[in-house]
Amino acid sequence: MSTTTRDKVANFFADFPLRKISKNHVLVQAGDQLPGVIFLISGQVQQYDITDNGEKVVVNIFKPPAFFPMSWAINKTPNQYFYEAASDIQCRIAPPDKTVAFIQNNPDVLFDLLSRVYSGTDGLLRRMAHLMGSSARSRILYELQVQAKRLGQPQADGSILLKATESDIAKQTGLARETISRELAKLRHLVTVNHGGITIKDINLLQDEI
Structure with a gap:
């Protein structure tokens, strides 16, 4: 993310209250309604699932200046994951409709988001290949x-x-x-x-x- 785009994203989320959350706090549980789009200012957040035998499987780790979950915000996809603070974090939470409108009105932010989605997809495909055959x-x-x-x-x-x-x-x-x-x-x-x-x-x- 370029400095200009990063500043633009930070300025948008600056309109919403700063939240400080302690390590190991679960921000959202699987199946719960999400509070909004989370903009991570500091720290890390784990996205994970729980298997049938109770094992925790981490599928993603977010770091600043990530904002998520965008699949839910854009497509209204039901939340199936847990989101947990992997460290003490600071974040801001914006309504999904305002976040989507902001992205639609800022092509550079949209392009950056699309770039990160494709990069993440490539990584997931390689990870799947290793999990299945290595x-x-x-x-x-x-x-x-x-x-x-x-x-x-x-x-x-x-x-x-x-x-x-x-x-x-x-x-x-x-x-x-x-x-x-x-x-x-x-x-x-x-x-x-x-x-x-x-x-x-x-x-x-x-x-x-x-």
Whole structure:
């Protein structure tokens, strides 16, 4: 998103009250009526589903300056997901009709939204391919690559830090946490795991392993 477009989006949502929400708070539950379009100013929000056996499966992670869920706002699609603050967040919530009108009247915002939708769709298709036909190792490597590009924090030594745990990766890949732990132990030449998160030593080497 360009600076001009980002400022335009921020100015639109600035008309609505600022909300501060604590980590782990569920903003919306599956099946509930959404309060409006959520504009994320700081922090991260997880979008997830709960499987029949009670497992949490994360399908998306939003970061600033995302605004969501637009499928519901545009198409009136019933909400089937949970939205939970993955960290302390700040956000603003706008009515869906006003948000859609704003997008329709601003082609640059519409183009940016469309660009992000296509990028996200490509990522989901690749993830599906890995989930359906790849080994646990390949699924983990692919998820680490995706999260590094979207949410990773570059370090001074060239490594990338993910503020994630083995449980987080399990929820994003649909694998058991024990499987994640076992496979990451085999990838010590590529990643290290500690209380601070998961560090990818060299993203290029990791990509070569996929």
